[in-house]
Amino acid sequence: MSSILTKLNVGAKSWCRASHMLMSARLQWQTAATLSSKVEAASKTLFGSDNKDMSLRLPADFLSPEEQMMKDSVARLAAERIQPYVAEMDEQSAMREDVIKCLFENGLMGVEIPEEYGGTGSKFFMANIVIEELAKVDPAVSVFCDVQNTLINMLFVKLGNDQQKDKYLPRLATDTVGSFCLSEAESGSDAFALRTSAVKDGSDYVLNGTKIWITNAEHADVFLVMANADTSAGYKGITCFIVDRDMPGLSIGKKENKLGIRASSTCAVTLDNVRVPSSNILGEFGKGYKYAIEMLNGGRIGIAAQMLGLAQGCFNHAVAYTQERKQFGKRVFDFQGIQHQIAHAATQIALGRVMMCNAARRHEIGLPVVKEAAMVKYFAGEVATHVTSKSIEWMGGVGYTKDYPVEKYYRDCKVGTIYEGTSNIQLNTIAKCLEQEGLI
Amino acid sequence: MSGLRVIVGCKRVIDYAVKIRVKPDKLGVVTDGVKHSMNPFDEIAVEEAVRMKEKKLASEIIAVSCGPTQCQETLRTAMAMGADKSIHVEVDAATYENLQPLHVAKILAKVAQDEKADIVFTGKQAIDDDCNQTGQMVAALLDWPQATFASKVEKANGDLTVTREIDGGLETIKVKLPAVLTADLRLNEPRYATLPNIMKAKKKPMAKKKPADYGVDVAPRQSILKVEDPPVRQAGSKLDSVETLVGKLKDAGLVPS
Numbered sequence: 001m002s003s004i005l006t007k008l009n010v011g012a013k014s015w016c017r018a019s020h021m022l023m024s025a026r027l028q029w030q031t032a033a034t035l036s037s038k039v040e041a042a043s044k045t046l047f048g049s050d051n052k053d054m055s056l057r058l059p060a061d062f063l064s065p066e067e068q069m070m071k072d073s074v075a076r077l078a079a080e081r082i083q084p085y086v087a088e089m090d091e092q093s094a095m096r097e098d099v100i101k102c103l104f105e106n107g108l109m110g111v112e113i114p115e116e117y118g119g120t121g122s123k124f125f126m127a128n129i130v131i132e133e134l135a136k137v138d139p140a141v142s143v144f145c146d147v148q149n150t151l152i153n154m155l156f157v158k159l160g161n162d163q164q165k166d167k168y169l170p171r172l173a174t175d176t177v178g179s180f181c182l183s184e185a186e187s188g189s190d191a192f193a194l195r196t197s198a199v200k201d202g203s204d205y206v207l208n209g210t211k212i213w214i215t216n217a218e219h220a221d222v223f224l225v226m227a228n229a230d231t232s233a234g235y236k237g238i239t240c241f242i243v244d245r246d247m248p249g250l251s252i253g254k255k256e257n258k259l260g261i262r263a264s265s266t267c268a269v270t271l272d273n274v275r276v277p278s279s280n281i282l283g284e285f286g287k288g289y290k291y292a293i294e295m296l297n298g299g300r301i302g303i304a305a306q307m308l309g310l311a312q313g314c315f316n317h318a319v320a321y322t323q324e325r326k327q328f329g330k331r332v333f334d335f336q337g338i339q340h341q342i343a344h345a346a347t348q349i350a351l352g353r354v355m356m357c358n359a360a361r362r363h364e365i366g367l368p369v370v371k372e373a374a375m376v377k378y379f380a381g382e383v384a385t386h387v388t389s390k391s392i393e394w395m396g397g398v399g400y401t402k403d404y405p406v407e408k409y410y411r412d413c414k415v416g417t418i419y420e421g422t423s424n425i426q427l428n429t430i431a432k433c434l435e436q437e438g439l440i
Numbered sequence: 441m442s443g444l445r446v447i448v449g450c451k452r453v454i455d456y457a458v459k460i461r462v463k464p465d466k467l468g469v470v471t472d473g474v475k476h477s478m479n480p481f482d483e484i485a486v487e488e489a490v491r492m493k494e495k496k497l498a499s500e501i502i503a504v505s506c507g508p509t510q511c512q513e514t515l516r517t518a519m520a521m522g523a524d525k526s527i528h529v530e531v532d533a534a535t536y537e538n539l540q541p542l543h544v545a546k547i548l549a550k551v552a553q554d555e556k557a558d559i560v561f562t563g564k565q566a567i568d569d570d571c572n573q574t575g576q577m578v579a580a581l582l583d584w585p586q587a588t589f590a591s592k593v594e595k596a597n598g599d600l601t602v603t604r605e606i607d608g609g610l611e612t613i614k615v616k617l618p619a620v621l622t623a624d625l626r627l628n629e630p631r632y633a634t635l636p637n638i639m640k641a642k643k644k645p646m647a648k649k650k651p652a653d654y655g656v657d658v659a660p661r662q663s664i665l666k667v668e669d670p671p672v673r674q675a676g677s678k679l680d681s682v683e684t685l686v687g688k689l690k691d692a693g694l695v696p697s
Contacts, residue, residue, distance in 0.1 A: 066638050066639060069513075070633075073634070074632075076632060106632050106634050120634070120636055121639075122635050
C-alpha cells in the first residue's frame with residue numbers, strides 16, 4: 001500500500017506545478033486510501049474475498065460466476081428471441097409486444113428493483129451487463145431497457161417514499177414501462193432552462209408544458225416529469241412529479257421518424273393542465289435538478305454499455321464476413337491493412353469496456369463517478385462511431401445494403417454522441433472535474 | 441400419490457452455434473477455449489422436469505453430470521432452471537475423451553437406485569457424439585420401461601402417458617413407473633436462467649462424487665483412431681428434365697439401364 005502512495009507522490013511531483021503539487025498529491029492520497037478500504041469491503045461483498053492483496057488486484061472487467069451466467073443467459077435470449085425481429089422492428093419503427101413481454105418475463109426490466117417489490121434484486125453492474133448484451137443484438141431494445149433500469153427504477157428506489165414504492169415498483173418490475181421527461185424544445189443541453197410549470201392549487205399542482213425526445217413514451221404508463229414549481233428560485237424550483245398516463249391533460253405526440261434506434265419510441269409529451277396531487281412529488285420539492293444530475297451519472301455509464309455492446313455486435317458481424325469473403329485469392333481478413341484496422345477497432349472497444357466496468361463498479365460501491373461516467377460515455381460514443389463506420393467499409397458493397405445488419409448499427413450509434421448529455425457536454429464536465437481536482 | 445423423484449442427465453457439450461474444428465493430431469475436435477453449454481436435448485429434459493414440479497407431479501429434481509470440473513457450470517445452469525440439487529461425477533479430462541454411453545448409463549443407473557428415483561430423464565442424444573444410447577442402456581440396466589423421443593409427457597394415475605416421435609409419425613404409449621424418458625426437440629421450449637434463479641442456484645447443494653463411488657469402472661473400452669472433417673460438399677447441377685435426370689443416373693450406374 002505505501003509503495004503505491006509513494007509512486008503517486010512521485011507522479012504528482014513530476015507533473016504539477018509547486019502550488020498545486022501538495023494539493024493534488026493529497027487528493028490522490030485520500031482517493032487511494034478511500035479507494036482501498038472501500039474496495040476491500042466491496043470485493044468481500046462482491047467476490048467473497050478476504051484477502052487484502054486480492055482485492056487490489058482484481059481486474060476491472062472480472063465477472064463473478066453469477067454475472068457470467070447472467071451474461072450468457074441474456075446473450076442467448078437476445079439471439080433467440082430478439083435477433084429474428086431486429087430488421088422488422090427497425091423498418092416499422094416499432095417494438096414488438098412479444099419482445100417487451102420477454103424482457104419483463106425474464107426480469108430484465110427490474111434488475112435493481114429489490115426482491116420484496118418483485119424485482120431481480122441485483123446491482124448496477126448487473127444492469128450494465130444486461131444493457132450491453134442486448135445492445136450487441138439491438139441497441140433500440142437496449143435503450144428501452146436502459147432507461148427503465150438506470151433512470152426510472154433508480155429514481156423510485158432511491159427517492160420514493162413507502163407508498164410510492166409499493167405502488168410503482170412492483171408494476172415497473174412486471175409490466176409497466178416508464179419514461180423520463182426532462183428535455184423540451186427550448187432546453188436540451190441547457191436542461192435547467194426548462195419551462196414546464198407546476199402551479200400549486202390547493203393540495204395539488206397543475207402542470208403545463210411540452211416535453212420532447214421522450215424515450216419509451218409510446219409504451220409508458222408512468223412518466224417522471226421535471227417541472228418548475230417555483231420559478232422565482234430558478235433551477236432550484238425544479239421538482240420531479242409522478243404522472244400516470246391516464247391523468248387527464250396528458251397526451252403523447254406522434255413517434256419521431258428517426259435515423260437510428262427506430263424501434264425505440266421517441267415522442268413529445270404534452271401536459272395540458274394536468275392535475276397532480278402533491279403526494280406525487282418524487283423526492284423533495286425543488287431538488288429535481290439535483291436528482292437529474294445524479295441519476296444521469298448512472299445513466300451515462302448505461303449508455304456507454306449500450307454503445308460498446310453496439311460496437312461489439314457490429315464488429316462481430318463485419319469481422320466474421322471478412323473471414324469468409326475472398327478477393328485476390330485470399331480472405332479479406334488476411335490483408336495486413338485490414339488486420340491493422342480490425343486490431344485497432346478491437347483495442348478501442350476493449351479500452352472502452354474496461355473503463356465502463358471500472359466506472360460501473362465504482363458507482364456500485366458508492367464512489368464518485370462524475371468524471372469517469374462522462375469520460376466513458378464520451379469515449380464509448382466515439383468508439384461506436386468509428387467501429388460502425390469501419391465495419392461497413394470492411395464489408396464493402398454488402399455492408400452498404402439493408403440486407404446486412406451493419407448499416408443499422410452505423411445509424412444507431414449516432415445518437416450515442418447526443419442523448420443523455422452530448423459529447424461536448426461530457427467534455428465540459430470532464431474539464432470541470434479536472435479543474436476541481438487541481439490538475440489544471 | 442406423493443411427488444416423483446426425477447434424475448436428469450446433463451451433458452456438457454460444445455455449444456451448438458460454434459464452428460467445430462478438428463485438432464491437428466486428428467484424434468478429436470478442438471475443445472480448449474471453445475464455448476460449451478448444456479446439451480440442448482438435456483435442457484429440454486430439465487425444463488420438462490421443472491414443469492412437472494410446477495404441476496406438483498414431481499417433488500425433487502436432481503441433475504447429474506459426468507465429466508471434468510467444468511461440468512459444474514452445466515449443473516449450475518440446471519439448478520438455475522429449477523433443479524433442486526445436483527451431483528457432479530468427476531472424470532478427469534483424459535479419461536473423459538473416451539467415456540462412452542455405457543459408462544454413463546451404469547453411473548446413472550446407480551445414482552437412480554441410490555436416490556430412489558422414479559424417473560431417469562435424459563435428452564434423446566448428445567449433439568457431439570449423436571449416440572442416442574444412454575437412456576436406453578439405463579433402462580436395460582435397471583430393467584425399467586423406457587419412453588424415448590418423448591414429445592409429450594402426461595401422468596395418469598400411477599403411469600405415464602408418453603407421445604413419441606417415430607419415423608411413421610407419433611406413437612402414444614403408457615409406461616409404468618419407475619421409467620426412463622428421453623426428450624425430443626418438440627417436448628418443450630426451455631426457459632432462460634433468470635437472475636433471481638441464478639442467485640438461488642448458488643445455495644443449492646452440489647455433491648461431488650467419483651465413478652468409483654458407484655462401483656463403475658470407466659477405463660476406456662475403445663480408442664479413437666481418426667477424426668476427419670466431412671468431405672467438402674461438391675456443387676450439384678441443375679437439369680432441365682426428368683429424362684436427363686434418369687439418363688445421368690443410368691450413366692452413373694445408380695439405376696439399372
